[in-house]
Amino acid sequence: MRYESPDTLEAAAKLLASESGEARILAGGTDLLVQIRSEVLSPALVVDIKKVAETRTIKEEAGGFRIGAAVTGAELKEHSALKKVWPGLVEAANLIGSTQVQGRASLGGNLCNGSPAADSVPAMIAAGAVASIVGPNGRRDLKVEDIMLAPRKLALQKGEIIASFLLPKRAPHSGDAYLRFIPRTEMDIAVVGCGVSLTLDGSGTCAAARVSLGAVAARPLLVEDAAKALIGSKIDDAALEKMAAAARAACKPIDDKRGTIEFRTDVAGVLAKRTALIALERARKG
């Protein structure tokens, strides 16, 4: 296994693209190094992207935030401006593992590891995050909901690297939230995860909403029908019930020891309601 740590994305993309064997990007390593150790993966080349400044910085841009793909959960938590505007996204990222894992785990790694249960992904999708991707042929943007296609399968081409994520400018009276259901109280994989982001108008009517579910299908879902149930409503009980029904209808979960299909589907509705209520409370305050 070779290790490279270039300081530009262009150089990193070139190294990845020209490797004939298996090549992997290294961010925090909390998925990759576990997989290498357990021999699930044995890449010929590992390209560490953390020397590239863009991947490691959070900055305000176009009224929103640009978050480097390799910024850690611990760093997100310490960024008070980001936490104020996107508390749900930061909380989702902070659910990943222990304090030690937080010291390394990144949003880019969480998404690109390609697990349908990745905690930060529904929160990023709800937030409308757009990934900026650099590859051998230059840079392009892709919405986060379009990146993961199936377990371990991404819409990225050989040599492409997610450099950063742009979170859009926030309208007044907006709020987001992320909740997951796990059988234990800590350190577990989501049976269902739900991210909600919404904006109220001056009269308290829902003007915009995005709802995303994780762990209930082969990929994290943007559930447009669930958002439609909220938009135009005062987010009263009737709207929440309609949203929960839409969330349940979108589920195509697996059946396993951690949750049956019926259970995961039912919980998706319950969790969507609870998450929306937290986002609503935040939007009213914001």
Next chain:
Amino acid sequence: MKHHVTTTINGDETEFLCDTEQTLLDCLRDELELTGTKEGCGSGDCGACSVLLDGRLVCSCLVLGVEVGGKKIDTIEGMATGDKLHPLQRKFLEHAALQCGICTPGVLVAAKSLLEKNPNPTETEVRYWLAGNLCRCTGYDKIIRAVMDAAAEMRGA
């Protein structure tokens, strides 16, 4: 090919040679004979391998040795000052917060990093911060009490 890595460990500039596959934990234990840092699982679950990397608490089993060039690492070996134990170490002995001791270096490193950020944590904060440090022996209560007591002493309470 061996990598030549220069890093600062517990304040001292240190050099070592390693293979790409070797984790920071492997390098500390096998190349530098700093065996205070323990391996429990090798997969990020147990926290026995906890160290600080540029001041940040991490699992050294999930860091490659080649990644730490030019960085600052703090391990359990840097915790006592000569023969003088750190208050956390003393309180662990007083409260019998260890039995087999495998988890202890990791718990101590993690607890020290908490108290540096938050000298006055609640019991809940201590429990959450240390949730990634597994202990098969003590049942945790004695560990938590020792950390709370050390924090109080360090605050001068």
